[in-house]
Amino acid sequence: AQSVAQPEDQVNVAEGNPLTVKCTYSVSGNPYLFWYVQYPNRGLQFLLKYITGDNLVKGSYGFEAEFNKSQTSFHLKKPSALVSDSALYFCAVRDIGFSGGYNKLIFGAGTRLAVHP
Amino acid sequence: DVKVTQSSRYLVKRTGEKVFLECVQDMDHENMFWYRQDPGLGLRLIYFSYDVKMKEKGDIPEGYSVSREKKERFSLILESASTNQTSMYLCASSFFGQGAYNSPLHFGNGTRLTVT
Known part of the structure:
Protein backbone atom coordinates (compact mmCIF):
# COMPACT_ATOMS: atom_id res chain seq x y z
CA ALA A 1 0.00 0.00 0.00
CA GLN A 2 1.15 3.51 -0.75
CA SER A 3 2.08 5.74 2.17
CA VAL A 4 4.00 8.85 3.09
CA ALA A 5 5.71 9.75 6.33
CA GLN A 6 6.69 13.14 7.66
CA PRO A 7 9.00 12.32 10.56
CA GLU A 8 8.97 15.77 12.16
CA ASP A 9 5.92 17.29 13.79
CA GLN A 10 7.58 20.69 13.85
CA VAL A 11 10.59 22.35 12.29
CA ASN A 12 12.03 25.57 13.72
CA VAL A 13 14.33 27.77 11.69
CA ALA A 14 15.63 31.31 11.90
CA GLU A 15 14.67 33.77 9.19
CA GLY A 16 17.27 33.84 6.44
CA ASN A 17 18.50 30.32 7.13
CA PRO A 18 17.86 27.40 4.79
CA LEU A 19 14.98 25.13 5.65
CA THR A 20 14.20 21.47 5.01
CA VAL A 21 10.94 19.66 5.65
CA LYS A 22 11.32 15.93 5.33
CA CYS A 23 9.13 13.39 3.57
CA THR A 24 9.63 9.72 2.83
CA TYR A 25 7.34 7.58 0.76
CA SER A 26 6.48 3.97 0.06
CA VAL A 27 4.93 3.08 -3.27
CA SER A 28 4.90 0.23 -5.71
CA GLY A 29 5.95 1.53 -9.07
CA ASN A 30 6.79 5.09 -10.01
CA PRO A 31 5.83 7.69 -7.41
CA TYR A 32 3.82 10.82 -8.11
CA LEU A 33 4.65 13.16 -5.23
CA PHE A 34 3.25 16.49 -4.15
CA TRP A 35 3.80 19.18 -1.54
CA TYR A 36 1.01 21.38 -0.23
CA VAL A 37 1.03 24.25 2.26
CA GLN A 38 -1.73 25.31 4.61
CA TYR A 39 -1.75 28.78 6.12
CA PRO A 40 -3.86 29.43 9.24
CA ASN A 41 -7.61 29.17 8.65
CA ARG A 42 -7.11 28.32 4.99
CA GLY A 43 -7.32 25.30 2.76
CA LEU A 44 -4.31 23.58 1.24
CA GLN A 45 -2.39 25.23 -1.58
CA PHE A 46 -0.36 23.31 -4.12
CA LEU A 47 3.39 24.02 -4.00
CA LEU A 48 5.05 21.58 -6.36
CA LYS A 49 5.02 18.06 -7.74
CA TYR A 50 7.37 15.35 -8.95
CA ILE A 51 6.22 13.11 -11.77
CA THR A 52 9.34 12.24 -13.69
CA GLY A 53 12.51 13.89 -14.94
CA ASP A 54 14.83 16.12 -12.94
CA ASN A 55 15.27 15.17 -9.33
CA LEU A 56 15.17 18.81 -8.25
CA VAL A 57 11.71 20.27 -8.67
CA LYS A 58 11.02 23.98 -8.36
CA GLY A 59 7.71 25.30 -7.15
CA SER A 60 5.86 28.30 -5.81
CA TYR A 61 7.16 30.92 -3.34
CA GLY A 62 10.82 29.92 -3.87
CA PHE A 63 10.37 26.36 -2.63
CA GLU A 64 11.99 23.36 -4.23
CA ALA A 65 12.03 19.66 -3.50
CA GLU A 66 14.62 16.99 -4.05
CA PHE A 67 13.50 13.57 -5.16
CA ASN A 68 15.82 10.73 -4.09
CA LYS A 69 14.77 7.35 -5.36
CA SER A 70 17.37 5.31 -3.44
CA GLN A 71 16.33 6.91 -0.15
CA THR A 72 12.63 7.08 -1.13
CA SER A 73 12.56 10.68 -0.01
CA PHE A 74 11.07 13.91 -1.32
CA HIS A 75 12.30 16.67 1.01
CA LEU A 76 11.03 20.21 0.68
CA LYS A 77 13.67 22.93 0.74
CA LYS A 78 14.12 26.67 0.59
CA PRO A 79 17.48 28.45 0.56
CA SER A 80 16.39 31.36 2.76
CA ALA A 81 13.36 31.13 5.05
CA LEU A 82 10.89 33.94 5.61
CA VAL A 83 8.66 34.49 8.63
CA SER A 84 5.74 34.35 6.20
CA ASP A 85 6.69 30.75 5.35
CA SER A 86 5.42 29.70 8.77
CA ALA A 87 2.61 27.26 8.02
CA LEU A 88 1.64 23.59 7.97
CA TYR A 89 3.21 21.56 5.17
CA PHE A 90 1.86 18.31 3.77
CA CYS A 91 3.56 15.76 1.58
CA ALA A 92 1.29 13.56 -0.55
CA VAL A 93 1.56 10.65 -2.94
CA ARG A 94 -0.89 9.63 -5.60
CA ASP A 95 -2.67 6.41 -4.75
CA ILE A 96 -2.01 4.31 -7.83
CA GLY A 97 -4.57 1.80 -6.63
CA PHE A 98 -7.04 4.01 -8.45
CA SER A 99 -6.85 4.13 -12.21
CA GLY A 100 -7.88 6.82 -14.61
CA GLY A 101 -8.31 10.38 -13.54
CA TYR A 102 -9.40 10.01 -9.96
CA ASN A 103 -6.18 11.55 -8.66
CA LYS A 104 -6.71 10.30 -5.17
CA LEU A 105 -3.91 11.46 -2.89
CA ILE A 106 -2.58 9.98 0.32
CA PHE A 107 -1.34 12.68 2.70
CA GLY A 108 1.26 12.66 5.42
CA ALA A 109 0.44 13.88 8.91
CA GLY A 110 1.89 17.31 8.24
CA THR A 111 4.87 19.27 9.55
CA ARG A 112 4.48 22.64 11.18
CA LEU A 113 7.19 25.06 10.09
CA ALA A 114 7.96 27.95 12.42
CA VAL A 115 10.30 30.62 11.12
CA HIS A 116 11.56 32.97 13.82
CA PRO A 117 12.69 36.55 13.16
CA ASP B 1 -7.86 30.73 -10.73
CA VAL B 2 -9.87 27.79 -9.57
CA LYS B 3 -12.21 28.65 -6.79
CA VAL B 4 -13.57 26.07 -4.41
CA THR B 5 -16.08 27.54 -2.00
CA GLN B 6 -17.29 25.92 1.17
CA SER B 7 -20.47 27.50 2.41
CA SER B 8 -19.60 27.65 6.10
CA ARG B 9 -16.32 28.38 7.87
CA TYR B 10 -17.59 27.36 11.29
CA LEU B 11 -20.51 25.17 12.32
CA VAL B 12 -21.70 24.09 15.73
CA LYS B 13 -24.20 21.25 15.82
CA ARG B 14 -25.70 19.01 18.44
CA THR B 15 -25.28 15.27 18.71
CA GLY B 16 -27.84 13.46 16.57
CA GLU B 17 -28.48 16.34 14.18
CA LYS B 18 -28.29 15.85 10.44
CA VAL B 19 -25.57 18.09 9.06
CA PHE B 20 -24.98 19.28 5.51
CA LEU B 21 -21.64 20.63 4.35
CA GLU B 22 -21.72 22.28 0.95
CA CYS B 23 -18.97 22.74 -1.59
CA VAL B 24 -19.06 24.48 -4.97
CA GLN B 25 -16.30 24.74 -7.58
CA ASP B 26 -16.25 27.01 -10.59
CA MET B 27 -13.80 25.27 -12.93
CA ASP B 28 -16.00 22.56 -14.40
CA HIS B 29 -13.92 19.88 -12.68
CA GLU B 30 -15.20 16.33 -12.85
CA ASN B 31 -13.51 15.11 -9.66
CA MET B 32 -14.54 16.34 -6.25
CA PHE B 33 -13.37 15.14 -2.85
CA TRP B 34 -14.19 15.45 0.82
CA TYR B 35 -11.33 15.13 3.27
CA ARG B 36 -11.26 15.29 7.02
CA GLN B 37 -8.27 16.93 8.73
CA ASP B 38 -7.27 16.06 12.28
CA PRO B 39 -4.05 16.99 14.11
CA GLY B 40 -1.41 14.32 13.78
CA LEU B 41 -3.46 12.37 11.24
CA GLY B 42 -3.15 14.61 8.22
CA LEU B 43 -5.95 14.46 5.68
CA ARG B 44 -8.11 11.39 5.31
CA LEU B 45 -10.42 10.85 2.36
CA ILE B 46 -14.08 10.41 3.22
CA TYR B 47 -15.73 10.24 -0.22
CA PHE B 48 -15.03 11.33 -3.73
CA SER B 49 -17.03 11.75 -6.90
CA TYR B 50 -15.86 11.60 -10.52
CA ASP B 51 -19.13 12.58 -12.15
CA VAL B 52 -22.66 13.73 -11.41
CA LYS B 53 -24.49 11.18 -9.28
CA MET B 54 -21.33 9.04 -9.08
CA LYS B 55 -19.53 8.50 -5.80
CA GLU B 56 -16.92 6.27 -4.29
CA LYS B 57 -16.04 5.59 -0.69
CA GLY B 58 -12.72 6.81 0.57
CA ASP B 59 -10.84 5.58 3.59
CA ILE B 60 -13.24 6.67 6.34
CA PRO B 61 -16.80 6.77 4.94
CA GLU B 62 -18.59 5.47 8.05
CA GLY B 63 -21.14 7.93 9.37
CA TYR B 64 -21.08 10.03 6.21
CA SER B 65 -22.85 10.17 2.88
CA VAL B 66 -22.53 12.47 -0.12
CA SER B 67 -24.63 13.93 -2.85
CA ARG B 68 -23.67 15.23 -6.27
CA GLU B 69 -26.71 16.34 -8.23
CA LYS B 70 -24.85 18.99 -10.24
CA LYS B 71 -21.32 18.97 -11.54
CA GLU B 72 -20.23 22.02 -9.59
CA ARG B 73 -21.66 21.02 -6.23
CA PHE B 74 -20.65 18.23 -3.84
CA VAL B 115 -20.47 18.62 17.52
CA THR B 116 -21.56 19.08 21.11
Whole structure:
Protein backbone atom coordinates (compact mmCIF):
# COMPACT_ATOMS: atom_id res chain seq x y z
CA ALA A 1 0.00 0.00 0.00
CA GLN A 2 1.15 3.51 -0.75
CA SER A 3 2.08 5.74 2.17
CA VAL A 4 4.00 8.85 3.09
CA ALA A 5 5.71 9.75 6.33
CA GLN A 6 6.69 13.14 7.66
CA PRO A 7 9.00 12.32 10.56
CA GLU A 8 8.97 15.77 12.16
CA ASP A 9 5.92 17.29 13.79
CA GLN A 10 7.58 20.69 13.85
CA VAL A 11 10.59 22.35 12.29
CA ASN A 12 12.03 25.57 13.72
CA VAL A 13 14.33 27.77 11.69
CA ALA A 14 15.63 31.31 11.90
CA GLU A 15 14.67 33.77 9.19
CA GLY A 16 17.27 33.84 6.44
CA ASN A 17 18.50 30.32 7.13
CA PRO A 18 17.86 27.40 4.79
CA LEU A 19 14.98 25.13 5.65
CA THR A 20 14.20 21.47 5.01
CA VAL A 21 10.94 19.66 5.65
CA LYS A 22 11.32 15.93 5.33
CA CYS A 23 9.13 13.39 3.57
CA THR A 24 9.63 9.72 2.83
CA TYR A 25 7.34 7.58 0.76
CA SER A 26 6.48 3.97 0.06
CA VAL A 27 4.93 3.08 -3.27
CA SER A 28 4.90 0.23 -5.71
CA GLY A 29 5.95 1.53 -9.07
CA ASN A 30 6.79 5.09 -10.01
CA PRO A 31 5.83 7.69 -7.41
CA TYR A 32 3.82 10.82 -8.11
CA LEU A 33 4.65 13.16 -5.23
CA PHE A 34 3.25 16.49 -4.15
CA TRP A 35 3.80 19.18 -1.54
CA TYR A 36 1.01 21.38 -0.23
CA VAL A 37 1.03 24.25 2.26
CA GLN A 38 -1.73 25.31 4.61
CA TYR A 39 -1.75 28.78 6.12
CA PRO A 40 -3.86 29.43 9.24
CA ASN A 41 -7.61 29.17 8.65
CA ARG A 42 -7.11 28.32 4.99
CA GLY A 43 -7.32 25.30 2.76
CA LEU A 44 -4.31 23.58 1.24
CA GLN A 45 -2.39 25.23 -1.58
CA PHE A 46 -0.36 23.31 -4.12
CA LEU A 47 3.39 24.02 -4.00
CA LEU A 48 5.05 21.58 -6.36
CA LYS A 49 5.02 18.06 -7.74
CA TYR A 50 7.37 15.35 -8.95
CA ILE A 51 6.22 13.11 -11.77
CA THR A 52 9.34 12.24 -13.69
CA GLY A 53 12.51 13.89 -14.94
CA ASP A 54 14.83 16.12 -12.94
CA ASN A 55 15.27 15.17 -9.33
CA LEU A 56 15.17 18.81 -8.25
CA VAL A 57 11.71 20.27 -8.67
CA LYS A 58 11.02 23.98 -8.36
CA GLY A 59 7.71 25.30 -7.15
CA SER A 60 5.86 28.30 -5.81
CA TYR A 61 7.16 30.92 -3.34
CA GLY A 62 10.82 29.92 -3.87
CA PHE A 63 10.37 26.36 -2.63
CA GLU A 64 11.99 23.36 -4.23
CA ALA A 65 12.03 19.66 -3.50
CA GLU A 66 14.62 16.99 -4.05
CA PHE A 67 13.50 13.57 -5.16
CA ASN A 68 15.82 10.73 -4.09
CA LYS A 69 14.77 7.35 -5.36
CA SER A 70 17.37 5.31 -3.44
CA GLN A 71 16.33 6.91 -0.15
CA THR A 72 12.63 7.08 -1.13
CA SER A 73 12.56 10.68 -0.01
CA PHE A 74 11.07 13.91 -1.32
CA HIS A 75 12.30 16.67 1.01
CA LEU A 76 11.03 20.21 0.68
CA LYS A 77 13.67 22.93 0.74
CA LYS A 78 14.12 26.67 0.59
CA PRO A 79 17.48 28.45 0.56
CA SER A 80 16.39 31.36 2.76
CA ALA A 81 13.36 31.13 5.05
CA LEU A 82 10.89 33.94 5.61
CA VAL A 83 8.66 34.49 8.63
CA SER A 84 5.74 34.35 6.20
CA ASP A 85 6.69 30.75 5.35
CA SER A 86 5.42 29.70 8.77
CA ALA A 87 2.61 27.26 8.02
CA LEU A 88 1.64 23.59 7.97
CA TYR A 89 3.21 21.56 5.17
CA PHE A 90 1.86 18.31 3.77
CA CYS A 91 3.56 15.76 1.58
CA ALA A 92 1.29 13.56 -0.55
CA VAL A 93 1.56 10.65 -2.94
CA ARG A 94 -0.89 9.63 -5.60
CA ASP A 95 -2.67 6.41 -4.75
CA ILE A 96 -2.01 4.31 -7.83
CA GLY A 97 -4.57 1.80 -6.63
CA PHE A 98 -7.04 4.01 -8.45
CA SER A 99 -6.85 4.13 -12.21
CA GLY A 100 -7.88 6.82 -14.61
CA GLY A 101 -8.31 10.38 -13.54
CA TYR A 102 -9.40 10.01 -9.96
CA ASN A 103 -6.18 11.55 -8.66
CA LYS A 104 -6.71 10.30 -5.17
CA LEU A 105 -3.91 11.46 -2.89
CA ILE A 106 -2.58 9.98 0.32
CA PHE A 107 -1.34 12.68 2.70
CA GLY A 108 1.26 12.66 5.42
CA ALA A 109 0.44 13.88 8.91
CA GLY A 110 1.89 17.31 8.24
CA THR A 111 4.87 19.27 9.55
CA ARG A 112 4.48 22.64 11.18
CA LEU A 113 7.19 25.06 10.09
CA ALA A 114 7.96 27.95 12.42
CA VAL A 115 10.30 30.62 11.12
CA HIS A 116 11.56 32.97 13.82
CA PRO A 117 12.69 36.55 13.16
CA ASP B 1 -7.86 30.73 -10.73
CA VAL B 2 -9.87 27.79 -9.57
CA LYS B 3 -12.21 28.65 -6.79
CA VAL B 4 -13.57 26.07 -4.41
CA THR B 5 -16.08 27.54 -2.00
CA GLN B 6 -17.29 25.92 1.17
CA SER B 7 -20.47 27.50 2.41
CA SER B 8 -19.60 27.65 6.10
CA ARG B 9 -16.32 28.38 7.87
CA TYR B 10 -17.59 27.36 11.29
CA LEU B 11 -20.51 25.17 12.32
CA VAL B 12 -21.70 24.09 15.73
CA LYS B 13 -24.20 21.25 15.82
CA ARG B 14 -25.70 19.01 18.44
CA THR B 15 -25.28 15.27 18.71
CA GLY B 16 -27.84 13.46 16.57
CA GLU B 17 -28.48 16.34 14.18
CA LYS B 18 -28.29 15.85 10.44
CA VAL B 19 -25.57 18.09 9.06
CA PHE B 20 -24.98 19.28 5.51
CA LEU B 21 -21.64 20.63 4.35
CA GLU B 22 -21.72 22.28 0.95
CA CYS B 23 -18.97 22.74 -1.59
CA VAL B 24 -19.06 24.48 -4.97
CA GLN B 25 -16.30 24.74 -7.58
CA ASP B 26 -16.25 27.01 -10.59
CA MET B 27 -13.80 25.27 -12.93
CA ASP B 28 -16.00 22.56 -14.40
CA HIS B 29 -13.92 19.88 -12.68
CA GLU B 30 -15.20 16.33 -12.85
CA ASN B 31 -13.51 15.11 -9.66
CA MET B 32 -14.54 16.34 -6.25
CA PHE B 33 -13.37 15.14 -2.85
CA TRP B 34 -14.19 15.45 0.82
CA TYR B 35 -11.33 15.13 3.27
CA ARG B 36 -11.26 15.29 7.02
CA GLN B 37 -8.27 16.93 8.73
CA ASP B 38 -7.27 16.06 12.28
CA PRO B 39 -4.05 16.99 14.11
CA GLY B 40 -1.41 14.32 13.78
CA LEU B 41 -3.46 12.37 11.24
CA GLY B 42 -3.15 14.61 8.22
CA LEU B 43 -5.95 14.46 5.68
CA ARG B 44 -8.11 11.39 5.31
CA LEU B 45 -10.42 10.85 2.36
CA ILE B 46 -14.08 10.41 3.22
CA TYR B 47 -15.73 10.24 -0.22
CA PHE B 48 -15.03 11.33 -3.73
CA SER B 49 -17.03 11.75 -6.90
CA TYR B 50 -15.86 11.60 -10.52
CA ASP B 51 -19.13 12.58 -12.15
CA VAL B 52 -22.66 13.73 -11.41
CA LYS B 53 -24.49 11.18 -9.28
CA MET B 54 -21.33 9.04 -9.08
CA LYS B 55 -19.53 8.50 -5.80
CA GLU B 56 -16.92 6.27 -4.29
CA LYS B 57 -16.04 5.59 -0.69
CA GLY B 58 -12.72 6.81 0.57
CA ASP B 59 -10.84 5.58 3.59
CA ILE B 60 -13.24 6.67 6.34
CA PRO B 61 -16.80 6.77 4.94
CA GLU B 62 -18.59 5.47 8.05
CA GLY B 63 -21.14 7.93 9.37
CA TYR B 64 -21.08 10.03 6.21
CA SER B 65 -22.85 10.17 2.88
CA VAL B 66 -22.53 12.47 -0.12
CA SER B 67 -24.63 13.93 -2.85
CA ARG B 68 -23.67 15.23 -6.27
CA GLU B 69 -26.71 16.34 -8.23
CA LYS B 70 -24.85 18.99 -10.24
CA LYS B 71 -21.32 18.97 -11.54
CA GLU B 72 -20.23 22.02 -9.59
CA ARG B 73 -21.66 21.02 -6.23
CA PHE B 74 -20.65 18.23 -3.84
CA SER B 75 -22.35 17.89 -0.48
CA LEU B 76 -21.19 15.96 2.55
CA ILE B 77 -23.92 14.71 4.87
CA LEU B 78 -23.55 13.59 8.45
CA GLU B 79 -26.65 11.51 8.96
CA SER B 80 -26.54 11.72 12.76
CA ALA B 81 -23.71 13.86 14.02
CA SER B 82 -21.54 12.53 16.80
CA THR B 83 -18.85 14.18 18.90
CA ASN B 84 -16.12 12.14 17.19
CA GLN B 85 -17.01 13.91 13.95
CA THR B 86 -15.78 17.19 15.36
CA SER B 87 -13.10 18.11 12.86
CA MET B 88 -11.98 20.31 9.96
CA TYR B 89 -13.59 19.28 6.68
CA LEU B 90 -11.91 20.14 3.40
CA CYS B 91 -13.44 19.96 -0.05
CA ALA B 92 -11.24 19.69 -3.15
CA SER B 93 -11.65 19.38 -6.90
CA SER B 94 -9.55 18.37 -9.90
CA PHE B 95 -10.12 17.66 -13.55
CA PHE B 96 -10.57 14.23 -15.07
CA GLY B 97 -8.84 13.01 -18.19
CA GLN B 98 -5.44 12.54 -19.73
CA GLY B 99 -2.80 13.92 -17.44
CA ALA B 100 -5.23 14.22 -14.57
CA TYR B 101 -3.18 11.80 -12.50
CA ASN B 102 -0.55 14.47 -11.95
CA SER B 103 -2.81 17.49 -11.70
CA PRO B 104 -3.04 19.18 -8.32
CA LEU B 105 -6.10 19.24 -6.13
CA HIS B 106 -7.69 22.62 -5.50
CA PHE B 107 -8.97 23.04 -1.98
CA GLY B 108 -11.60 25.15 -0.30
CA ASN B 109 -10.84 26.99 2.93
CA GLY B 110 -12.45 24.34 5.06
CA THR B 111 -15.37 24.04 7.45
CA ARG B 112 -14.58 23.61 11.11
CA LEU B 113 -17.40 21.54 12.58
CA THR B 114 -17.96 21.19 16.30
CA VAL B 115 -20.47 18.62 17.52
CA THR B 116 -21.56 19.08 21.11
